[in-house]
Amino acid sequence: DSGVTQTPKHLITATGQRVTLRCSPRSGDLSVYWYQQSLDQGLQFLIQYYNGEERAKGNILERFSAQQFPDLHSELNLSSLELGDSALYFCASSVDLKHSTEAFFGQGTRLTVV
């Protein structure tokens, strides 16, 4: 158990819909990262938050957004969903701003868009 909790584990939704994925980081970790894992793209960095502030953006679509709340949990919002958004979405957390310390990953949320 990494200490990072993601909910839900599985999500099936229709095209055009909006979903919210939730992540609770390890106790004491201030940084939260979101990654998308798909068969064709592999593991892609989406976005990072540190202590409530957005710090880095990767290949995140404009239809996607995230935030980190005062209690440090984070949510990833995916809207106007397309079939191609079907993927495994991981959240990771680490103590500091940079990945110079290790990052711990949650079990992921498997999103299926039908």
Place this chain on the structure above:
Amino acid sequence: AQSVTQPDIHITVSEGASLELRCNYSYGATPYLFWYVQSPGQGLQLLLKYFSGDTLVQGIKGFEAEFKRSQSSFNLRKPSVHWSDAAEYFCALAGSYQLTFGKGTKLSVIP
């Protein structure tokens, strides 16, 4: 730009045999390198990490990796593979604010 290459998409070994998974990186500064393992339907578990110092690092489950700056490599090894090691293995490089992952190597183990 930083990148990680895992040349082998799929490797099959017999149980008890030795294992080496290759990883090459490209990065303009001193790299922080990691190996993660992902079992089917599971998240990513950290096997080991290299930050600095000794170039041979030990990890969990009997894995080790050797950092070779001259070859830009960080290969993962295990002297004797167990059936439970069957999984997908990812090499990763820590850049400024993100981990860059290789495409992964799927390991199959023949009993």
